[in-house]
Amino acid sequence: MTYRESKVLLLVGSMCTLLWLLFLTFAGLGRPATATATSFVYKNIFILAGQSNMAGRGGVVNDKWDGIVPSQCQPNPSIIRLDAGLSWVSATEPLHADIDLNKTCGVGPGMAFANAVKSKDSSVGVIGLVPCAVGGTNISQWMKGSHLYEQMVRRAQTALQEGGTIRAIVWYQGESDTVSRADAEAYKGRMEKLIADWRADLRSPNLHVIQVVLASGMGPFIGTVREAQLGIHLPNVMCVDAMGLPIEPDGLHLTTEAQVRLGQMLAAAYLNTMSTSLSTSLSTSNARRICYPFFC
Numbered sequence: 001m002t003y004r005e006s007k008v009l010l011l012v013g014s015m016c017t018l019l020w021l022l023f024l025t026f027a028g029l030g031r032p033a034t035a036t037a038t039s040f041v042y043k044n045i046f047i048l049a050g051q052s053n054m055a056g057r058g059g060v061v062n063d064k065w066d067g068i069v070p071s072q073c074q075p076n077p078s079i080i081r082l083d084a085g086l087s088w089v090s091a092t093e094p095l096h097a098d099i100d101l102n103k104t105c106g107v108g109p110g111m112a113f114a115n116a117v118k119s120k121d122s123s124v125g126v127i128g129l130v131p132c133a134v135g136g137t138n139i140s141q142w143m144k145g146s147h148l149y150e151q152m153v154r155r156a157q158t159a160l161q162e163g164g165t166i167r168a169i170v171w172y173q174g175e176s177d178t179v180s181r182a183d184a185e186a187y188k189g190r191m192e193k194l195i196a197d198w199r200a201d202l203r204s205p206n207l208h209v210i211q212v213v214l215a216s217g218m219g220p221f222i223g224t225v226r227e228a229q230l231g232i233h234l235p236n237v238m239c240v241d242a243m244g245l246p247i248e249p250d251g252l253h254l255t256t257e258a259q260v261r262l263g264q265m266l267a268a269a270y271l272n273t274m275s276t277s278l279s280t281s282l283s284t285s286n287a288r289r290i291c292y293p294f295f296c
């Protein structure tokens with residue numbers, strides 16, 4: 001074999017290796033089990049939206065998070081999160097750090113919720129959390145046409161692209177609408193409109209919405225907003241009442257302990273509805289099915 005022949009052989013050989021590596025990458029094989037490898041896995045998707053208590057302020061005192069992550073909020077290989085750059089990554093506290101990015105985020109209900117769902121339903125498969133909450137926002141800032149609305153719908157649509165179903169929108173918002181009587185009284189109508197718009201834009205007329213009923217507020221009309229939330233009687237819209245859970249010294253934000261409790265209450269409410277209303281649809285979309293590109 002001449003020098004020239006051996007060079008050609010080497011070139012052909014390395015091109016074959018390259019093609020083989022490309023094939024392996026494309027087929028989703030041979031990759032380490034990192035967050036990116038979970039992209040094409042079927043996901044049970046939950047949209048987390050609202051204001052600060054959904055974004056998470058548990059353990060935040062004087063704009064500093066204490067960094068304490070309770071055992072119920074620890075990461076799990078099958079709990080992933082859509083980050084601000086629209087990539088699936090391992091979900092860790094604080095879930096909203098890159099979404100509610102102008103504020104100091106701490107523990108919210110999302111991780112406790114996902115871990116509780118997993119521990120109570122071992123067949124659930126991968127849980128994909130889509131954090132969208134931004135602190136201090138009123139419901140008017142979330143209505144269709146607003147930046148927050150469009151961003152949330154875009155993130156939800158992106159979350160669906162590589163396989164999965166949106167199981168529920170978990171909504172914890174309204175503290176900012178307790179300041180004026182007019183806003184508190186308009187809350188019910190605005191919330192009903194918002195739910196109708198989400199369902200239309202996500203093409204999911206029966207989409208589940210879990211509302212957290214306020215535990216606190218920025219103004220005096222907490223009772224009015226709570227009544228509005230509890231008075232929404234649309235199909236597949238349910239309430240989980242946060243009233244009575246421990247609040248930080250600021251009088252507004254749920255403590256870490258309270259967020260863990262809330263996450264567990266949300267999981268119980270979700271699993272309860274699923275066991276009754278979704279038994280048929282779950283059997284057709286096996287939650288553990290793995291989707292690969294072109295095969296699902």
Ligand SMILES: *[C@@H]1O[C@H](CO)[C@@H](O)[C@H](O)[C@H]1NC(C)=O
Pocket residue numbers: 099100101102134
């Ligand atoms: C953060 O602050 C910037 C600059 O004021 C603003 O444009 C942006 O909308 C804020 N983002 C959030 C999520 O609050």
Ligand SMILES: *[C@@H]1O[C@H](CO)[C@@H](O)[C@H](O)[C@H]1NC(C)=O
Pocket residue numbers: 137138140141183
């Ligand atoms: C909602 O909040 C925005 C931004 O703080 C404010 O401009 C607007 O007036 C508020 N809307 C209502 C109806 O309270």
